[in-house]
Amino acid sequence: MLKSVRPKKNLGQHFLTDLHVAERIADTVDACPQLPVLEVGPGMGVLTQYLLPKDREVKVVEIDRESVAYLLERWPELRDNILGEDFLRMDLNRVFDGKPFVLTGNYPYDISSQIFFKMLDYKELIPCCTGMIQKEMAERIAARPGTKSYGILSVLLQRWYDVEYLFTVEPGVFNPPPKVRSAVVRMMRNDIHECGCNEVLLKKVVKAVFQQRRKMLRVSLKPFFAQTSLNRDHTEFLSHPELTKRPEQLSVDEFVELTNRIEKEIS
CATH class of the missing domain: 3.40.50.150 (Vaccinia Virus protein VP39)
Incomplete structure (x- = not known):
């Protein structure tokens, strides 16, 4: 047995x-x-x-x-x-x-x-x-x-x-x-085979904002811009109306779009 x-x-x-x-x-x-x-x-x-x-x-x-x-x-x-x-x-x-x-x-x-x-x-x-x-x-x-x-x-x-x-x-x-x-x-x-954005950056963005899920996106995303050129002003980007939202308000596609905009802003 x-x-x-x-x-x-x-x-x-x-x-x-x-x-x-x-x-x-x-x-x-x-x-x-x-x-x-x-x-x-x-x-x-x-x-x-x-x-x-x-x-x-x-x-x-x-x-x-x-x-x-x-x-x-x-x-x-x-x-x-x-x-x-x-x-x-x-x-x-x-x-x-x-x-x-x-x-x-x-x-x-x-x-x-x-x-x-x-x-x-x-x-x-x-x-x-x-x-x-x-x-x-x-x-x-x-x-x-x-x-x-x-x-x-x-x-x-x-x-x-x-x-x-x-x-x-x-x-x-x-x-x-x-x-x-x-x-x-x-x-x-599903039928998606290309992420549509920088996948590594997407993971970083998603993790960063949900770790501070009660804060507006523009607050939790600030560290992404602290490492870029000191002469670059990101005030206009961070004042975008969408960034007053909390992370749970964004769809998956909107996170992809946001990641693309962040990459363009910090590159």
Whole structure:
């Protein structure tokens, strides 16, 4: 008889125990048929067992050695497809030899934002990402402009992905139960292949203004002009009516336009 894996607090492990929920999460990858699947943090394989019959290659990445040992014993057919690594340090180009894949998982809540930032670095390789995260995070990445949840990840993810909030999951279906509710999301690559602005600067602008989200844009953007020529007066630029807005009032496209105007002003 297989010995259960003990959930480890330092790895943020909360093992899903409801098989119906696990099957529903696994079915979210069907939006991208044929593509291979990479599951992050399979634990004891509750989601994996519903991915394996989908007639496509499935690989799992798991940093916990105890979980790896369990998976090898429970599903010997996974032997060559278990990657005992840290997902955040992996070169995703080598997972399926440079071929696109679907990313899924019951993601550790404390690193889910880092997982999505990494996904953005490999966006041309990941046309579809699904999985379970903290409900607050799910609301954040799916949020629309003008809402309290709209923030850094909302803008940066929605530039490249259409985000769907699929369903909510209660704490009681986990071992141990988390202190928060969870939610399942799906992100599908949109048809944008050029950012439309300096992408590095866009990230800096979005992070800068949302870190001071209660302030007007012209206040939180001032540091961008402090490093330019001392002889250059940016008063006219900073007095633009749009810069009296707060960051949550700008759409993703408006952030792209703002980034272009900032780059022109400081160059």
